[in-house]
Amino acid sequence: MSDKMLQFVRQERKMPEKRTPKQRSEDFREIYDSFTEGAAQIQASRCSQCGVPFCQIHCPLANNIPDWLMLTANGRLEEAYELSQATNNFPEICGRICPQDRLCEGSCVIQQSGHETVTIGAVEKFLTDTAWENGWVKPVVPVRERAETVAIIGAGPGGLAAGEQLRRRGYQVHIYDRYDRAGGLLSYGIPGFKLEKDVVDRRIKLLEEAGIKFHLGQDIGGTLPFSELREKHNAILVATGVYQARDLSLPGSELGNILPALYYLTEANRRDLGLGSDHMSEDLDAKGKNVVVIGGGDTAMDCVRTAVRQGAKSVKCLYRRDKENMPGSEREVKNAEEEGVEFVWLSAPDAFVGTENVSEVLVSKVHLGVPDASGRQVPQIVPDSREAIPADLVIKALGFSPENLPKLFNEQALEVSSYGTLQVNNSTMMTALDGVFAAGDIVRGASLVVWAIKDARDAADQIHSYIERRKTAAA
Template sequence: MSEKMLKFVQQGREMPEKRPADQRNEDFREIYDSFSEAAAQIQASRCSQCGVPFCQIHCPVSNNIPDWLMLTANGRLEEAYEVSQATNNFPEICGRICPQDRLCEGSCVIQQSGHETVTIGAVEKYITDTAWEKGWVQPVKPVRERAASVGIIGAGPGGLAAAEQLRRKGYQVHVYDRYDRAGGLLSYGIPGFKLEKYVVDRRIKLLEDAGIVFHLGIDIGGSTSFAEIRDKYDALLIATGVYQARDLRLPGSELGNILPALYYLTEANRNDLGMKSDHMSDGLNAKDKDVVVIGGGDTAMDCVRTAVRQGAKSVKCLYRRDKENMPGSEREVRNAEEEGVEFVWLSSPDAFVGDENVREVLVSKVHLGMPDSSGRQVPQIVPDSREAIPADLVIKALGFSPENLPQLFNEQGLEVSSYGTLRVDNTTMMTALDGVFAAGDIVRGASLVVWAIKDARDAAEQIHSYIERRKTAAA
């Protein structure tokens, strides 16, 4: 083992410099600076190179984290990049947006021994950003071209990862998306202060340079039929994600300026991208408004922090459990608090009050009772605890459900689970339709970008096996 490792006793955990809250609240740029070469090497050298790498075990794509940390500590950065990208199609994106505190860093062995975790995510970001700067990131060049073709519905992280894996094997890959820009949630859902859009754009251009063809603004099930797309290719992958907002039907829900989170974030991202939007009206802009966001996940954190940057008068986040039980990343909660967001813990909305537009949210206090079958304490309303919170704009960040794809695609042969997700064979990842596969959130349910990448890589292997079997059978 390199003598440069196991420095966690002498060196403490450090993150890259973070811009002061009053500065970062003025724009949508990322809030963290990059590591210097020396700082990245120091943080990488803190790795204990443990025999059972729990960081790798708890990474959905099984990143070989100890090895690329050791290579970084020894200044062998190009090799570190090669190891990092071998299991992850978008390491610089995951380094920015993965909830490391719940995955790799949260499982770091040295943290269990009383030392703070290795700064894995920031080092991962540094490695790949440096690789881009040095020109080490190059388009996929298949060893040989195949005549077989694969269509992919959905240009989000899952669809893009599968496209690259299939192109690597030489397949002719065509990706379809209903939006006018590839990237899915990476482009339109995640704000720039977590993921600047040039990071996504350069990845998409890399895929185009590799020979992947994008068809954007295509309404499958509308102007273009699902059957037409299916007939064009030897196999088809559905990687649409889940976009239907879960709702909270309360008295007053019909009032104006009560919005689903993704609608709000999409328009804010379009505005940040400099794209004209007919919808970015006063109703969608938080400037000078009292904003209330309902929810406790990372999407809620994206909404509250976006509202701050739009110049909201006040931003409150309502969550029915306490801080310890919040599903969002601890890091994101901390960033939001620094930026002036007020968290109203143990609070449950009862009704919305207003004339044409919302004016107040009526909220009751919550007590956490006994745990249910899942182990989580059940929220219980405290009697006679209702209060009114001023609100000119309410954003519901309650999670996402799958759209009704059999209806949307006019293809009743697609089977769905009781949750509305597409049903697939757990081994082959094929739907009930021959040659039609599915992966990512549309199968798993709303989850993390890194899980979409993992599922997509697995689906690409299954699609390859399917096409090879058919070729052998036809020979």
Template structure:
């Protein structure tokens, strides 16, 4: 491989795409990173060391052929780079925007470990796919032939849509059922536009619909249609509902007005940005404008909430987290972005009670320190005696994570086997459940996880379903 094309990490520094100023970006919900120019994308891709063991690839849940499409980008062969990227990833432009690359591919880049700064993999991935859309390289779904088999997919999030894409390309008839009025799941109503502009997801939804995928939206399984009816209509069923039940916290004052769930808050904000009428936002219940906001939590949903509150014009925004910054589970890049935008992080702080008469006016906070490691190896937070105080807040957002809904009860299907955590029990390779012809993928199996894992699960389940259909067809032909 020519030195002039690759291996430039020793003399070309790492560079991220230009980031809009904090003052500029907090005025709207547009994405904060600008697009790479072609020359810069090629230059950054050329920093790849083309190492013998590509740890970036092995630490990507989809095992994307990252070195290959970086090399093609460096050589200016962008259409080929897109085709290599698309071969293993149904939605590369989405992963390029929202994957926590600092914990996955970029965090395991060999040249990062050697002190030269990681290749900006996510930004290049986003660039080549956006370029592909602009140039018409993203082709419509056109199955070589139609098949008689049909699959019902419950949930229009990344796992369900990834499976729908692969099944439809194979000619299978696909119907996606979802409780919301738009397809996309948390990509549409959970993740704010400053991380993932909604036209990016809607573009993929249109591609699926134009390719023959049928969507039954505003359809709540268990109410508008039964699970058994879906099974009777289709040859296989894929459950990809995600997890939407918010974890809660009690304590004195937990029922005061002004204390809201993260999912409700983010959904309302995203709906408003679509131009929808949202009474809870218009009344101020789910609007942070002019308020002193406290967000409780430490994950990526917390980052979405604090940065949304800033954009809504909050008077102040604080994030309370019971461990320190180094132990925060959210993306380090997102924490830095939030700090730039004016969010105050109060580390080692545990909310214990809420003050107010009718509506919340303050949060009782217990100061913590890190003690001995817990069962997971992380240092367990423990209270500091006498270290408690009250911080003002007239809006509190609980971003404590999500749990699975009780699907066997909600759907009247007690035979659907679940784990002790309430997630659906499924084979880790085929994603088959204990019910014949029923599969499950994504967060409803894994628990709250990443979009990229849901995409992987959806693709694997689609392959298993196709194998099931092909085996059945071969058996019939042989008889």
């Protein structure tokens, strides 16, 4: 082992410098600076190189974290980058948006021993940004080209990762998406203060240079029949993600200025990108408004922090459990609190009040009862605890459900689960339709980008095996 490791007993954990809350509230730039090379080496040297690397075990992609931390600590940055990207198609993106506090860093052995965790995500971001700056990131070049073509429906992280893996094997890859820009939630769902869009754009450009063909603005099942894709391609991967917002059926829900989170975030991201919209209006701008966001996940954090940057008069986040039970990243909650967001814990909305537009949210206090079958305490309304909270804009960030793909694609043979997700063979990842595979949130349910990448890489392997079997059978 390098003598530069095990420095956690001498070196304290440090994150890259973070801009002040006032600076952050004035733009949509990322809030963390990058490590210098020296700082990255010091933080990487804190790794204990433990015999059982729980950071790697708790990474969905099983990234070889201890080894690329050791290489970084020894200044072997290009080798460290090569190792980090060997298991991850988008390390610069995961380094920015993965909830490391719930995954690799949250499982770090030195944290369990009383020292603070290694800053794995920040080192990963530094490594890949350095690789881009030095020209180490190259487009995939297949050893040989294949005649077979694969269609991927969805240009989000899952679709992009699968596309790169299949292109690496020489397949002709075509990615179809309904939106006018590739990237899915990376482009339109995640705000720039967590992931600046040039980071996404340069990755998509690299995939285009590798030979992947993008077909944007496509209405699959409408102007472009799903059956036509099946006839045209040797295999199809459905990687649409889940976009249907979960809703609250409360009195007053029909009032204006009550929006689903993704609708609000998409339009905010379009503005940040300088893109116009047919339905962009002042209703979608939080400037000068009392904003109430309902929900406790990372999407809710994206919404409250976006509202701060749009100049909201006040921003409150309502969540029916307490801070300790919040599903969102602890780091994101802290960032939101620093930026002036008020969290109203143990509260549940009862109704929306107003004439044409919402003006108040009626909220009751909640106490946590006995645990349910999942082990989480059940929220229970406290009688006679209702109060009114001023609200000119309400954003519902309650999670996402799958769209009805059999109906959307006009393909009733696609089988779905009781949750509406596509059913696949767990071994082959194939749906009920021969040659049609599915991966990511549309199978798993709403989850993390890193899980979409993992599922997509597995699906690419299964598609390759399927095409090889058919080729062998036809020989």
